[in-house]
Amino acid sequence: MGYMNIALIGYGKMGKAIEEIALQRGHSVVLKIDEPNIHDFTKENLSKADVAIEFTSPHSAYENIKKAISFGVPVVSGSTGWTERLDEMNKYCIEQNGAFIYASNFSVGVNIFFEINKRLAALMSPHDEYEIEMEEIHHTQKKDAPSGTAVSLAEQILGEINRKKRWVNEKSKSPEELTIISKRIDPAPGTHTIKYTSPIDDIEIIHTAHNRKGFALGAVLAAEFIKDKHGIFSMKDVLLL
Numbered sequence: 001m002g003y004m005n006i007a008l009i010g011y012g013k014m015g016k017a018i019e020e021i022a023l024q025r026g027h028s029v030v031l032k033i034d035e036p037n038i039h040d041f042t043k044e045n046l047s048k049a050d051v052a053i054e055f056t057s058p059h060s061a062y063e064n065i066k067k068a069i070s071f072g073v074p075v076v077s078g079s080t081g082w083t084e085r086l087d088e089m090n091k092y093c094i095e096q097n098g099a100f101i102y103a104s105n106f107s108v109g110v111n112i113f114f115e116i117n118k119r120l121a122a123l124m125s126p127h128d129e130y131e132i133e134m135e136e137i138h139h140t141q142k143k144d145a146p147s148g149t150a151v152s153l154a155e156q157i158l159g160e161i162n163r164k165k166r167w168v169n170e171k172s173k174s175p176e177e178l179t180i181i182s183k184r185i186d187p188a189p190g191t192h193t194i195k196y197t198s199p200i201d202d203i204e205i206i207h208t209a210h211n212r213k214g215f216a217l218g219a220v221l222a223a224e225f226i227k228d229k230h231g232i233f234s235m236k237d238v239l240l241l
């Protein structure tokens, strides 16, 4: 694996955590874009980077990613709360012959948890006696609810369990709705629990992030993976899951 020149689009909690891991792995950060220097986000500056890693906000992610793809640089993005436009972005990336990886959660553990979630949902599919509920806990500065990870987990469950038709971000009594409870408590970096309950027994799976390092490492691994590629990829490709 060769060393990379990385552009960080968004230099908040995640941008800083990614910088630390990238430097530890021998890469260079050649551009840091955040709100005060948005005017530096030009084609000329971005061209110095082999890959752009974008962690900003639900409101800015779409435009940032599109811009970086249009400048011909592979993009890794983890911004949440904008993914109703993900299909549109993937289509744009293919048209531009670009490279893009989006993940609602870059950590190795969560991506393994996704696979367990899908398997458990598939096994539970015929067992109507189990009610399903999800809970996610994050820090109070988090802008979106439910979390992007919770949305991914919910979509995986809806894909396997026919009796659930949609997720809702409140306690629901409808058997067709999958409840996602969002709690905001400091300093939680992210906990996701999926609970199947029946009068006879319960099964619960939980992922707890202890800090942001797992997300940052996964984002750098994704950047290393996508550097010289074209196309749309996921963490399943990066982690060979």
Ligand SMILES: NC(=O)c1ccc[n+]([C@@H]2O[C@H](COP(=O)([O-])OP(=O)(O)OC[C@H]3O[C@@H](n4cnc5c(N)ncnc54)[C@H](O)[C@@H]3O)[C@@H](O)[C@H]2O)c1
Pocket: 009, 010, 011, 012, 013, 014, 015, 033, 034, 035, 038, 055, 056, 057, 058, 060, 064, 077, 078, 079, 080, 081, 103, 104, 105, 106, 107, 215
């Ligand atoms: N996919 C994952 O694994 C993962 C993990 C953690 C957080 N996240 C998501 O990543 C995003 C960022 O999280 P964070 O904890 O770093 O938030 P943060 O608020 O600490 O940092 C976001 C930064 O983006 C900057 N920003 C806002 N608009 C911008 C723009 N137009 N151009 C450039 N910079 C801009 C802000 O000034 C801020 O410094 C959130 O959407 C969060 O949910 C994803």
